[in-house]
Amino acid sequence: MTQLLHLTERASWLAAERTGEYRLSTRGVTLADQGFIHCSLPHQLREVAERWYHDADDLVVLVIDEARVPAPVRFEAAAPGVEDYPHIYGPLPVSAVTEVIPVSRDETGRFVLPE
Numbered sequence: 001m002t003q004l005l006h007l008t009e010r011a012s013w014l015a016a017e018r019t020g021e022y023r024l025s026t027r028g029v030t031l032a033d034q035g036f037i038h039c040s041l042p043h044q045l046r047e048v049a050e051r052w053y054h055d056a057d058d059l060v061v062l063v064i065d066e067a068r069v070p071a072p073v074r075f076e077a078a079a080p081g082v083e084d085y086p087h088i089y090g091p092l093p094v095s096a097v098t099e100v101i102p103v104s105r106d107e108t109g110r111f112v113l114p115e
Contacts, residue, residue, distance in 0.1 A: 004039040004064040004073070004086050005114075007049055013060050013100060022062070022092040027052055036074075036087035039064065042115070044085060049103070049111045059103040061114055064088075068096035 008024060016022035025034035040048050045061065053059060066073055071090025077083065104112045 002066045002073075002086070003042070004066055004069075004088070005042060005045050006037065006039045006062040006064060006092075007045065007053060007059055007103070008062060009056065010058045010060050010102075013062065016092075017094055020094050022094065022097075027056070031091060036089045037092055039073075039086040039088060041086065044083070045113050046111065049113060053111075057105075059111075061101040061103060062092075062097045063099035063101065063114075064092065064096050065098050068093070068098075 006022075008022075009027070012024050013022065016024075022037070023031040025031050025036060026038045031037055038048075049059075066086075069088055069090075069092065071088050071092075074087050074089065075084040076087055078085070101114050106112055
């Protein structure tokens with residue numbers, strides 16, 4: 001199965017660990033508001049980080065094993081002609097996250113993201 005990535009603030013992930021489920025779609029937007037959790041493939045992560053989290057610190061990348069996600073995962077484009085991104089249509093069990101990678105910045109301020 002596909003390895004999915006989700007960028008989030010560390011505090012949001014720590015809250016999910018306490019409840020057993022992650023329920024944010026993206027920064028400042030809940031699963032209930034959006035209807036799905038935004039994810040990325042590895043080659044899409046930098047664009048997401050720079051576009052939506054450019055002013056954020058204390059971020060982590062959740063590495064998600066798609067096979068452990070009970071909710072439907074759909075690959076969809078935000079608009080015609082745009083690349084498909086993975087979306088999880090339900091809560092993300094903490095047990096589906098295989099790794100939590102801290103995000104830092106290099107000396108120029110650019111995000112240091114997993115390969």
